Amino acid sequence: MRIVDVCAFYAPRGGGVKTYVDRKLAAGARHGHEIVVIAPGEQRATEVRGPGARIEWLPAPKMPFDRNYRYFPDQESIHAALDRLRPDMVEASSPWRAAEAVASWRGSAPRALFMHADPLAAYAYRWFGPVAKRETIDRGFDWFWRHLRRLDARFDLVVSPSRSLADRLTDGGLRQVVTHPLGIASGEFGPEHRDPALRAALLRRCGLGPEATLLLGLGRHAPEKRWPMVVDACMAAGVERPVGLVLVGDGRERAKILRHVGENPHVLLLAPVTDRPALAQLLASADALIHGCEAETFCLVAAEARAAGLPLIAPDRGGAADQARESGGEVYRAADAGSAAQAVLRLIERGVDTLGAEARARAGGVRTLDRHFADLFAAYRGLGAGMVRAA
Template sequence: MRIVDVCAFYAPGGGGVKTYVERKLHAGTMAGHEIIILAPSDHDRVVEAGGGRIVMMPARRFPLDRRYSYFDDEPSLHALLDRLQPDLVEASSPWASAAMVARWRGGVPRALIMHADPLSAYAYRWFGSVLSRSAIDRGFDWFWRHLRRLDQSFDLVVSASDSLTQRLEAGRLQRVMTLPMGVAPGHFSPAHRNERLRARLLERCGLPADATLLLGVGRHAPEKRWPMVIDAVTSAGFATPVGLVLVGDGRERARVRRAAANNPHIQLLAPVHDRAILAELLASADALVHGCEAETFCMVAAEARASGLPVIVPDDGGASDQARSGGGLLYRAGQADSLAAAIIAFAKDDPARQRAIATALAPSVMTMDDHFDRLFATYARIVADRRQAA
């Protein structure tokens, strides 16, 4: 098959979506498929990658994150799809680009990949402290109507977590399939644990080796809630010695730095792009802590689980699925006091024992190759059914 992915969230300096796209190119080639990624960019070029192609289309910069652009020329997008003649088209964002793909006149199947959960990332976070979720959904009924129109225009809506699937189905979408993404194979393992690295990180946090070392990884963005995580770690530190190493950067860096400024037990590190270094960090901590309840899958939590690392994550969103799969603790999403209590409970309940449980469960974490095997098999059935019907 020739699969064209209209991928609004791809950027060369991006995070989880970039990791997903790069593995898709490799997996598609290994499975005998041709994968073409269409991505918005500030310039026009074609990159050969992983046996497939990344076609950059000129587009406007996204004002809130200058690493990204967004599709703004529907006729040009449709003309390019006409020239490429795909067997199946994916849209990787539930925003305008998905509507553009839905309006394309090509007679081939199309799938929507829910790489984003805008209601959780924005509406529920903004208004959740004063309104019930049902009230927020009523206020944003225009977005639910948009999703239902997409659901009727696409052959398949792919969700990476049970929690997102349940919400989409409750919103009356009818073509949703849960298909967890998985982690890049061959990188993450409990075998990468380095006790000397752990001791050095705790020393940087001003703590002895018998303290609890928490690791946070992710963009400094509002939905990641790092200041809330920092407040919770600081609060937990009054009950038990705990350090936090936070890896990442982003437009909220100044706010994150201010939040951490008065706690010597919190260290901020630059983003880690080398997977071998990230794998060693994950395997060497005592637990991963995460603040975002808007994850559709939560790649870093899956990578932590594959590294034998327990996870402490909110009880909503894709991250919660990772904890429920084993080796994790849940706290009330967005509540620093609940997170602090979970950290204290973890620290006082034999972290080594909990890490041993997570280590035993690490081989059960699904890889991206498993994900793509299932995804491509599903696409092949859809394409075959469409051709038979024609």
């Protein structure tokens, strides 16, 4: 099959979506498929990534609120690219303009909406959650649910990467929802990369000894990640037990996070780690991963941490919560620093060494991207065959 992904949030310096799409470009040929990504770029260009894998960049302006990303200026350019590519299957990777363009394209190929993002959780629930119940927020944003239901009626599949998001979409009235959990790259992460010397060195940089608990936070410095709340939780837990926090990442909120940390010696900020073996060693050498974002659709970093043998501390909503429960870790009330601090203390009281050993024993069972793509491509193949039979 020729699978074309109209991916509005693919960018050279992108985050989780870029990581996933890059993996899909590499996986397509192994499964006998051609993968073409249509992405907004600086200029029209074709970038070949390997046999049967390429990116078709369409000229697009930069987004005003995040200059790392661009946006498709119109539907016509997307329609023209799809007409030229003649796909057997079309994906839209966000529920906005790209999805509208894919839905309105006149071609006969089946199409899937892949929910890489959860806009309500990332924005509406985060903004209004402190003053309103979720049911009230959903009623206030009924226009968005109507929009999703209209897309649902025009797509053959709505792919959710986690059960928690799939349940919310179904509760919201969507009928084409299927769950295809993501996964991690095979062979990159594992408990065997654990380095006690690295753990001790990081704790020393946090002003603590090896008896302390080393928590790791990994991700973009963006509002929805709630790193200031994570810092507050670890500082509060640190009053009762020695806790060191290492935050790895960068982004537009970095200055705000630095101000929030202030002179606290037990919080260490590190630049993003792009070297995969080094990241594997860092993950495996912590005692637990702590996460603050309740808007994750899957939470790849949480899955990678599980594969490295870590228990997780995560909010009780979103894809990170699913991962934390499977890790044997702890969940807390989303957006509540006090609840997160108690989750940290509960994990410590249960025994960091014991929980770590149990998590390392389970690490090999974490779902892989190979399994994800095999399942997803099989679903696409079956959908295409069904349309042929119906023709």
